[in-house]
Amino acid sequence: MAKILIDGGKPLSGTIKVSGAKNAALPIIAGVILSTKPVKLTNVPALNDVTTISKVLEALGVKVARTSNNCYEFDASGKISEEAPYELVKTMRASFFVMGPLLARLKKARVPLPGGCAIGVRPVNIHLKGFEELGAKVSIESGCAVAIADRLIGTKIHLDFPSVGATENLIMAATLAEGETVIENAAQEPEIVDLAEFLNALGAKIKGAGGPSIIVEGVKELGGGTYSIMPDRIEAGTFAVLGAMAGGPIRVENCNPNHLLALTAKLREMGASIECGNDYIIAGSEGRLKASEVKTLPYPGFPTDMQAQLMTAMCLAEGTSSVTETIFENRFMHVSELSRMGANINIHERTAVIHGVKALEGAPVAATDLRAGAAMVLAGLVAQGHTEISQIYHIDRGYEDLVGRINRLGANITRIEG
């Protein structure tokens, strides 16, 4: 079993470059299905999840060529199957993003329902209800979501919750529908904007992405093109928290600070020094951070994907902090792992109360999900002594060469394959 080994407590500083955004690349790659012309993507992060969704596309009949570590070329001009393979979809729930494009292009789709995951049940009811409102007949058959439509007709869809995935799937379904679709109470995350800009680059007509109301004027077909994936704001935020915790300064390059306003405001409130340029953040701190409180919310609120990382910083802050997780029902699994390192945290329903301690102690811990794994790396880097992190396949899903890049900041961190 591969592990990450850390001897913590060393001062860390230097420059770290951010990769392309996983949560933009996954829906955008699924969106390739909408076009019958060649599509080239650059700044694609080299992640296991990207490999998985590329395999799903190949299984559907799309030609996929990885021309370099971060560049892919796609050709979906051939015959496309409407059925996504269970063996692949079950390994990554974001494969469900192919449902909207398949329905738009073929007027039929059969995609295995994505299982829940460690952080929650994660249903897809909002996706399916939107497909029905566009005119599809939706059913669940042998664990698959099945959607069939004679025609997809643009309409007004109001999302019960601003679901990121549902917003993305419905934008893609509406792209080739007849007439205008308005998605109300849409998710406003930057990854939605990146998807819309990608589809518009291929000839789609999407307006309002990034706001609560997205208008999609259906078109007959999409052309080809080249698109560069936006920088990963969660990876950037993870490194900014590291700078604030370890003292830094750490210069986080190739990022968009405007995507992280909730985080940088919170870090400043905790006493970190945060300097933002147009494509970088310099994060550091003079001495101990101060306690604070945070509640995760849909964008532009504080991102749930940064919750575990900020909680780790709060473990060492002076005073009592609190974290309320409103997006997922089970996203506190890192609490028990942090407690093994000496953190003092109590959970009351959806709120964790963190009593700051002077130091964390290295220990054997596990990555329980993608962002919790990143939080354990942060904890190990500032803890006194040796930390061993297992189950790091979670980390590989979302962070390209994390160990190599953090090593270059002066950390004593290695990875062993096992």
Ligand code: EPZ
């Ligand atoms: C996306 O997941 C991200 N994943 C998640 O990042 C991120 O945490 C999440 O958005 C929230 O920002 C990708 O983009 C690949 P949601 P998604 O639909 O689309 C409920 C990471 O670490 N819901 O906005 O699945 C759902 O149960 C991952 O990179 C329904 O009830 O998130 C959850 O409680 C983790 N019915 C809430 O909405 C639905 O049909 C938010 O889910 C859909 C969602």
